[in-house]
Amino acid sequence: MAAGAPRIFVSHLSGVAVFDPTGDQVGRVRDLVVMLRVGRRPPRLLGLVVELSTRRRIFLPMTRVTSIESGEVITTGVLNVRRFEQRPTERLVFGELLDRRVTLVETGEEVTVLDLSVQQLPARRDWEIDRVFVRKGRKGGAFRRGRGETLTVEWSAVTGFSLEEHGQGAENLLATFEQLRPADLANVLHHLSPKRRAEVAAALDDDRLADVLEELPEDDQIEILGKLKGERAADVLEAMDPDDAADLLGELPVEEQERLLGLMQPADAADMRRLMSYEEHTAGGLMTTEPIVLRPDATVADALARVRNPDLSPALAAQVYVCRPPDETPTGKYLGTVHFQRLLRDPPYTLVSSLLDDDLQPLAPDAALPVVAGFFATYDMVAAPVVDEAGSLLGAVTVDDVLDHMLPEDWRETEFHLDEQAGVGPAAGPGVGPAAGPGVGPAAGPGVGPVAGPGIGPGKGAGAHGS
Structure with a gap:
């Protein structure tokens, strides 16, 4: 990318297609990987988390990015297809930095992070986060008009990104994958940290969470359900397909099963008990009780x-x-x-x-x-x-x-086998490893904050952020 390239707000990069030099799409951007630095120095942008068509998530170093423009990312064509693994020194922009509460250094006022901008340094191939778009006022309601003043400040003007935050919001994160199918949203949720996964689950409505739970691996289902309050856990189970809810209940201790069944509507609880009476791998155990x-x-x-x-x-x-x-x-x-x-x-x-x-x-x-x-x-x-x-x-x-x-029991946690093809090579980069790692951020969806559409730079949305 040419020196002096315009500023790019990260909300414009969510779900953007990634192409090789010949114009073939290799995947979509799912998150950005940054490394925080000592003091108030802006974080360095290490690369992108790209989801291939097989749903495998890989790391694409910024040194392999030749262009970011018109809603697309162009690569050199050399990719390392090993699955992305987040390292301890790395942070995920969508998964960990958006919605965070930080403090304005000058006034000591707490604000919510709505968006971040990245920029390529002049005459270098390095990228860094240079500005932060924030909203003043109380936490939550980031997308409702009239809820607090918004402003864009230099990275050095805020503090708090390096601190572990409890109760981090999820509004902006949810907005980035609002249009995802449940299976794709489940894939996003699976890669988040347990803390972030619980926060996102708490922010989803019952029907949406029910759809997503049906697509998650068993361990994730049990973890999320266990963190919901009793009444809400029962409501989510009622919103699930009866056969999926019965399967999930069947994995819980008997005491927990009875407690949740007691909180459900009698008719729904009766369906659950009936389904749980059949062997799991029989027609009775597989069926839904709600056909037409x-x-x-x-x-x-x-x-x-x-x-x-x-x-x-x-x-x-x-x-x-x-x-x-x-x-x-x-x-x-x-x-x-x-x-x-x-x-x-x-x-x-x-x-x-x-x-x-x-x-x-x-x-x-x-x-x-x-x-x-x-x-x-x-x-x-x-x-x-x-x-x-x-x-x-x-x-x-x-x-x-x-x-x-x-299918194998762990099929939701594995990808289809990907053979090496032309243009896919063994290039190595930070954040790459053979095992899955927690904390991978959201998938395709609308941009975060007041940025409209896939435009990049001040001509397409940067002005809305102010400076």
């Missing part, structure tokens, strides 16, 4: 209205199950299944009972995992009903539940 159930006199229009529910997974929305009342599992007699494609081919007034696919034998609750997997593979299904000996619909197994239990 319709009566025989329901119409195609009724079915499509239920399928449109945005809270349903694509697998559950792929078909509806027709049963005699009651409408909730365990229901009356199971009559058959109507697939989504069939619903699209018939008039809205058609009764679903006339469209039944009743040729396939439903799964028994004690069907073993290999039997369930074979059923899905043989009949190209994405969901299947689970019916007891009396003919009552107990629930439905979806293909994602089958995959979750067939």
